[in-house]
Amino acid sequence: MLSVENLRVVYQEVISVLQGVSLKVPDGEITVLLGANGAGKTTLLRTIFGLLPVYDGKIIEGNVFLDGVSLNRFHSSVIVKKYRITYILEERPVFWYLTVDQNLKAAAFSRPNREISGEIARVLKIFPKLGSLMNTKAGFLSGGEQQMLTIGMALMTKPKILLLDEPSLGLAPLIGRELFGIIRNLNRDGLTIFLVEQNAHAALSVAARGYVIEGGRIVLDGTAQELIHNKDVREFYLGVAGGDQQRFRDAKRYKRRKRWL
Amino acid sequence: MMDFLQFFCSGLLNGLVYALLGLGLVLIFRASEAFNFAVGEFLVVGAFLFYFFYFNWGLPLLIALPLGLGAAGVFGGIVERSVIKPLMGRPHLSMTIITLGLSNILAGGLQATVGSNPYNFSVSLPDLTLDLGPLIFPSTNVWAGILSLAFFTMILLFLYKTRWGLVIQATSESQPKALCFGINAQSVLLLVWAIAAACIGASGIVISNLGALSSQISVVGLRAIPVVLIGGLDSIAGALVGGLIVGIAESLTGAYLEPAGLIGFKEVVPYFVLLIALFIRPYGLLGRVRIERV
Ligand SMILES: Nc1ncnc2c1ncn2[C@@H]1O[C@H](COP(=O)(O)OP(=O)(O)OP(=O)(O)O)[C@@H](O)[C@H]1O
Ligand SMILES: [Mg+2]
Numbered sequence: 429m430l431s432v433e434n435l436r437v438v439y440q441e442v443i444s445v446l447q448g449v450s451l452k453v454p455d456g457e458i459t460v461l462l463g464a465n466g467a468g469k470t471t472l473l474r475t476i477f478g479l480l481p482v483y484d485g486k487i488i489e490g491n492v493f494l495d496g497v498s499l500n501r502f503h504s505s506v507i508v509k510k511y512r513i514t515y516i517l518e519e520r521p522v523f524w525y526l527t528v529d530q531n532l533k534a535a536a537f538s539r540p541n542r543e544i545s546g547e548i549a550r551v552l553k554i555f556p557k558l559g560s561l562m563n564t565k566a567g568f569l570s571g572g573e574q575q576m577l578t579i580g581m582a583l584m585t586k587p588k589i590l591l592l593d594e595p596s597l598g599l600a601p602l603i604g605r606e607l608f609g610i611i612r613n614l615n616r617d618g619l620t621i622f623l624v625e626q627n628a629h630a631a632l633s634v635a636a637r638g639y640v641i642e643g644g645r646i647v648l649d650g651t652a653q654e655l656i657h658n659k660d661v662r663e664f665y666l667g668v669a670g671g672d673q674q675r676f677r678d679a680k681r682y683k684r685r686k687r688w689l
Numbered sequence: 690m691m692d693f694l695q696f697f698c699s700g701l702l703n704g705l706v707y708a709l710l711g712l713g714l715v716l717i718f719r720a721s722e723a724f725n726f727a728v729g730e731f732l733v734v735g736a737f738l739f740y741f742f743y744f745n746w747g748l749p750l751l752i753a754l755p756l757g758l759g760a761a762g763v764f765g766g767i768v769e770r771s772v773i774k775p776l777m778g779r780p781h782l783s784m785t786i787i788t789l790g791l792s793n794i795l796a797g798g799l800q801a802t803v804g805s806n807p808y809n810f811s812v813s814l815p816d817l818t819l820d821l822g823p824l825i826f827p828s829t830n831v832w833a834g835i836l837s838l839a840f841f842t843m844i845l846l847f848l849y850k851t852r853w854g855l856v857i858q859a860t861s862e863s864q865p866k867a868l869c870f871g872i873n874a875q876s877v878l879l880l881v882w883a884i885a886a887a888c889i890g891a892s893g894i895v896i897s898n899l900g901a902l903s904s905q906i907s908v909v910g911l912r913a914i915p916v917v918l919i920g921g922l923d924s925i926a927g928a929l930v931g932g933l934i935v936g937i938a939e940s941l942t943g944a945y946l947e948p949a950g951l952i953g954f955k956e957v958v959p960y961f962v963l964l965i966a967l968f969i970r971p972y973g974l975l976g977r978v979r980i981e982r983v
Binding site: 523 | 858
């Protein structure tokens with residue numbers, strides 16, 4: 429199981445972004461992390477994946493554990509190859525100037541050569557549409573196609589755990605729904621998924637558990653059902669008005685007062 | 690007419706050498722987004738490393754050449770680790786600027802170790818003088834063209850036909866994206882600098898073989914600047930096209946314009962061509978058309 433314990437992270441030695449985050453991503457489940465812009469969601473994923481040094485960030489306290497082993501010191505290439513965790517960047521990490529075929533092959537860098545064609549066939553079974561686009565440069569694909577390719581590329585690394593950063597960002601609602609269907613299917617096939625989302629409705633509908641992060645702290649956690657029915661989550665993330673009707677101005681003041689803290 | 694053909698083809702042969710030189714710069718630019726102003730010193734160092742194995746140790750060519758190029762690659766790797774890698778994550782311009790400083794330091798180092806006297810440099814190769822009646826091409830020039838083309842092709846095959854080549858292309862496009870899939874971007878950069886240094890070193894060997902080896906030939910490195918700017922800093926085909934254009938332009942200028950009184954115009958003409966090329970295509974003739982999406 430992937431878990432994070434009391435993690436404190438700073439950028440450039442001074443900018444404190446995560447202030448004691450703890451959470452668990454149980455094997456075989458979809459765990460969702462909700463939070464507003466700038467709450468520190470991407471930073472948490474970078475930390476788990478060993479990318480902090482690239483962004484001049486540092487863990488000053490706490491640990492990322494995978495089955496009891498601390499991952500704090502590992503480079504992302506080790507985390508992919510040995511610990512089988514793959515991270516999908518918020519901006520879709522397809523290589524624009526490579527074809528779809530080349531993208532899939534480049535992503536399989538950590539796999540032995542002989543497994544690659546089998547893996548590609550497996551990915552094409554999940555995303556048949558990519559098959560007809562094999563020789564198209566990824567930069568010319570539509571947003572939805574790029575997202576499919578991204579997930580296909582992540583699968584080429586044969587992950588056990590997938591870290592997804594706002595996969596539905598910028599996708600049309602219909603494609604977004606298709607995407608969450610795919611995420612659910614991948615999970616049914618055994619993939620553990622840690623999903624960062626702003627689209628709380630769709631995310632909670634596929635997740636087993638969820639956390640809410642605010643200002644670098646986890647302020648709420650529970651099963652997806654609990655979160656869906658939580659009054660604050662309903663108000664802030666699902667856009668459902670609270671129980672007793674208030675005037676608009678009151679509601680706004682109430683929101684400002686109640687910043688989860 | 691025959692004169693023209695003679696000068697044109699001589700320029701073509703020289704152009705292939707420039708293309709190889711340009712390729713080294715393009716590889717570095719694509720991966721590190723830095724222009725390597727130390728290219729002239731890379732060229733001299735590469736040539737001297739080969740000189741050492743071939744002339745000093747007297748190793749056979751087929752052993753000395755890979756050894757020399759390998760040593761040039763190690764040299765490029767050392768430069769990457771000591772000078773470039775510490776700047777990762779900083780503005781790209783800082784890398785370019787540091788190569789200017791590096792150029793001076795290396796030039797000083799060369800002055801102190803090998804001095805500025807010419808070293809006799811003639812590799813014993815089978816005579817390939819092309820005597821076609823009115824046209825005649827000296828063996829060294831023919832070899833320069835052949836060797837440059839061979840090195841160029843080898844690097845191209847590596848880049849486009851192997852897994853490592855694919856990973857170099859991917860990492861050159863985006864390091865964060867490459868990291869996502871477990872590609873060790875830093876090893877890839879190390880490899881690119883090593884290959885580029887070997888590539889520049891190879892052109893240094895070829896150039897020395899046209900005359901003599903001395904630290905003065907580092908000025909040839911400066912001619913690589915218009916080569917890659919004409920073709921496009923990020924374009925491999927551009928290095929070839931730019932190299933050929935500069936080679937031919939130089940040769941024709943030397944033959945026709947300089948005798949007409951424009952002494953020294955040969956040195957300037959590449960920049961002249963560059964100006965025209967940039968008017969036509971601001972990213973260079975074959976510079977990558979940016980895929981823009983909003
Ligand atoms: N490399 C960096 N250097 C300094 N500060 C950074 C860096 N990256 C992020 N930050 C800051 O850290 C905070 C958290 O950023 P982060 O990207 O983790 O938020 P997020 O929850 O992913 O937001 P979003 O929903 O907009 O993606 C922000 O205030 C941001 O400005
Ligand atoms: Mg983010």
